[in-house]
Amino acid sequence: MTAQEDPRIERSGERSGERPGERSGERWATPPDRARPLGPQIYVLLRRAIVRGTFEPAQVLDERRIAAELGVSRTPVREAVRKLVDEHFVNVVAQSSTRIAPLDPDLVEESRLIRRTLELESAAQAAPHMSALHERVLIDALTRQRRCIDEGRFADAIDADDEFHHAIASVSGRERLWRTIEREKAHVDRCRHRMLPLPGEAESTLIHHEAILDALRAKDAERARAAMAAHLDAAWDSTRQTLGQHTQDIEQR
Numbered sequence: 001m002t003a004q005e006d007p008r009i010e011r012s013g014e015r016s017g018e019r020p021g022e023r024s025g026e027r028w029a030t031p032p033d034r035a036r037p038l039g040p041q042i043y044v045l046l047r048r049a050i051v052r053g054t055f056e057p058a059q060v061l062d063e064r065r066i067a068a069e070l071g072v073s074r075t076p077v078r079e080a081v082r083k084l085v086d087e088h089f090v091n092v093v094a095q096s097s098t099r100i101a102p103l104d105p106d107l108v109e110e111s112r113l114i115r116r117t118l119e120l121e122s123a124a125q126a127a128p129h130m131s132a133l134h135e136r137v138l139i140d141a142l143t144r145q146r147r148c149i150d151e152g153r154f155a156d157a158i159d160a161d162d163e164f165h166h167a168i169a170s171v172s173g174r175e176r177l178w179r180t181i182e183r184e185k186a187h188v189d190r191c192r193h194r195m196l197p198l199p200g201e202a203e204s205t206l207i208h209h210e211a212i213l214d215a216l217r218a219k220d221a222e223r224a225r226a227a228m229a230a231h232l233d234a235a236w237d238s239t240r241q242t243l244g245q246h247t248q249d250i251e252q253r
Helices: 038-051 063-070 074-086 105-129 132-150 154-171 175-184 186-195 201-217 221-252
Strands: 090-093 097-100
Touching (some): 105 154, 105 186, 132 201, 186 221, 201 221
8 A cells, every 4th residue: 555554643821920921830741852963853842832922922932941841051942932923933033032923813724725726636636545444533533632622631632633634644655745845834833722722613624524534535536635625724714713803912012
């Protein structure tokens, strides 16, 4: 079989007067591995924290504190921050501060357009190659997503959601396609982490995923494409509402 058969792949409220990004115990998924280059690892950790909402928009990014928490020098932290500036996740104000960038509607929409184009093709390409094993992998991802939602672990539910979409790309062996989607959708993901806890959002996502799976199970490429379009377009409607609320919050500050 030419396709890969076994694909792998909080926003928290304030407590005790602390912002989410101030609780270092929850901030980093794993400590950096000193046997490997530190800059790229810290970039991944910081990017993930920003996307997941651990750092709030406009929050100061304290490079010294981050370096101390991770047990590294400031050099690899600065290297990571420079890359995040290039990707519009961080803003640097000369002789002032380094802050988390606000949600940018133009960047989010561009990210959405890229993702939509690639994901529709990913679903259509996968349909003819579906097997019983592929179906089990997709069902496992849906089961994990449902369990995370039931337990209120929304950030983990988004990880399981991504596993589902990654598995679709893997059906046709399109790993480069998935890596591109994963990289380009990050600005949309910042909104996803804000909106998934909203009533009905998570359940709606599961319903759309089931429709995509049904189309893939039937090996119907056009139906899979249409189901993916319906899923992403519905998500975009919610994303626009999240962006509107974010803009209102900024204007009121």
